[in-house]
Every structure is written in C-alpha cells, then in structure tokens.
Amino acid sequence: MTSWLLLAAAGAPEGGLFDLDATLPLMAVQVVLLTFILNALFFRPVGKTVEERESYISTSRAEAKQQLAQTERLEADLRQQLREALQQAQAQIVAAEQEMDRLYRSALAAAQAEANGSREAARREIDTQRKLAEDTLNGEADRLGDLIVTRLLAAQ
C-alpha cells in the first residue's frame, strides 16, 4: 500500500509546522469545488424542499383561516335563521292559540244561543200547552158547574 503513496514522494524537504507549498492553492481549489458540489447536492435541493414546505404550510394556514371564517359566517347565518324560525314559530303558536280561543268562544256562544233558543221554545210550548190545558179545564169545569146547576135546579 505504501508503494503508491510513496510514488510521488520525491526527495522530501525538511518539513516543519509552517511549511507552505502547493498544498495551499490545491486545497483552495478543492474547497471551491466542494462548495459548488454541496450547493448542487445539498443547499439548493434542501433549501427548495424547506421553502416549499414553508409556503405549503403558510398557504394551508391561510386556507384553513379562510375556511374557518366562512364556517363562522355560516354558523352566524344559521343562528340568525334559527332565531327567526323560533320567533316565527312563537308567533304562530300565539296566533293559533288566539284563533283557538276565538273559535272556542264563538262555538260556546253559538251553543249557548242555541240552548237558550230551545229552552225558550220549550217554555213557550209549555205555556201554550198549559194555557190550552187550563182553557180545557176551565171549559170542563164550567160545563160541569152548569151541569150541576141544571141537575140541582131540575131536582127542586
């Protein structure tokens, strides 16, 4: 393994901590290349993904907000309708009660009038009958009186 490592290792200079040589520009080129590669493989795609997600989240949020607002509007609308329906029903109940009351009263009045009428008629009938009976009785009594009188007179 060391053979190919030593391949290019020519007469080694003395070295040292601050040994500046062609490593410097080559390393710079390497880092610049790495920057471009990482930009293409990492920064651009990941950035795109993250920003797409962020915009997706914000649009979803906006949509959800809009839908919420719409729902609230609908709810308020329905509440209003419900209240109106309740009021209407209440009014209808009151009207129906009044109507029923009126009908009851008129029916009662009619029935009472009819009852009074038939009672009156019955009374009149009774009166005429009684009168008739009285007349008949009186006539009968007169006739019997007359008969008694004529019989007594005849007997004397």
Added chain:
Amino acid sequence: MVPLPFSLPFAELEVGQHLYWNIGGFQIHGQVFLSSWLVIGALLALVVAGTRKLERDPRGVQNLLEFIWGYLRDLAREQIGEKAYRDWLPFIGTLFLFIFVSNWGGALVPWKLIHLPSGELGAPTADINTTIALALLVSLAYFYAGLSRKGFRYFEYYVEPTPIMLPFKIVEDFTKPLSLSFRLFGNILADELVVAVLAFLVPLVVPLPAMFLGLFTSAIQALIFATLAAYYIGEAVHEEQH
C-alpha cells in the same frame, strides 16, 4: 517498577513531518489531501444519502440535513442580512461543514491505525496550508461580495465613518485572513498535540477529558470561522443608511 509504555503504537509524536508528494514539480502534503478526501467523501456520502429522496414529510437523514441547513441559514442570515445571504449560504455552509467534519474527523477517527511512510494523518485543518487557503478564500469572497454588490462604492467602506480609519481598514484586510487562519490552525493543532502528549504520558483514561474538550473546541472553531466569514461578507455588502 513498570517502565513507561513506549512500545504502545499510539504513543508517538510527530510534528511538522509531512508525506511529500511531488506533482508537476510542486511539493504537496499528501497526508492533508488523504484526510481531506476522507472528510469530503464523508460529507458527500451524508448529503447524497439524505437528499436522494426529498419529501415534504422529512424522514431519516433528511431531518438531519434540514436541521443543518436551517442552522447554517440562520447563521448566514444573521450575519449577512436578509438581502444577500442567499448568495453566500453555500460558501459559508461549506466552510462550516468542511471545518467541522475535518476537526471532528481529526479527533474521532483512529488515524494512527493507518501507517504512512512519513508524517501522520490527522485533521486537514491542523495544517497551516489548509487554514490559509480557507482564510484567503474568505478574503476573496468578501472583496467579491462587496465589489459585485456595490461596485467601486465598496471602497467608501474604507473611509467610513471618517477617512482617519483608512489605514486601519487597510491593515484589517491583512489581519483578517491572518487571524482566521492562525486561530483555526493553532486551536486544532494544539488540541491534537495536547491529546497526543497526554496519551504519550498516560495512555488510558487521562486523555479522555482533553479529548472531549477537543471535540468542543473543534465545534466552536468551525462555528467561529463560519461566523466570522459571514460577518466579513456581511460587512462588505452592508449598505450605509444615507
């Protein structure tokens, strides 16, 4: 008396030794490239595994990648600003990921098991060439960011708020890459050395706290490098309120 375990395979110290490759008459440090290819390979494997099937409902590795992406986006947006951060997110993110995986790879991968003819494998960021390369890329990046966004008005930045600032701002252009590269290099190399020295002296248990501290430092250094790079770019593209 038990003699010091000098024979243990991992108790060796090599500083400043490199595996030299000669390419077209130029010397390069082979061990740095070997480990950096491993780092890049690991990064690409992770990225390819996680982005093969991107879905709206993330699953598996995609979650991790989206977390990383969100973290880096927040970092870039905070430092560079809402308007320009999109152009620079890949650069800042690549810096962070490369440095982070390099640092942790240097601390976590048992490189000692692979024997090189000369030098030893380790974090690519423990080599001054790598850190200077990264720092110079940052310098180029912020010059390019400023010039491409503002044209020659970019140089107004050197005399704002007052022309007295001109020499300081010019010096800053040199100190920025210097501090960036040496901070990263120094921290990572020092961490590796501390762990190596502790392991050299006491091979068991004792280096563990230093190793954990090293993991922490490594993560922090990656964050610092990426944040500063983003801050410099943000400074360059920042529009003064006139």
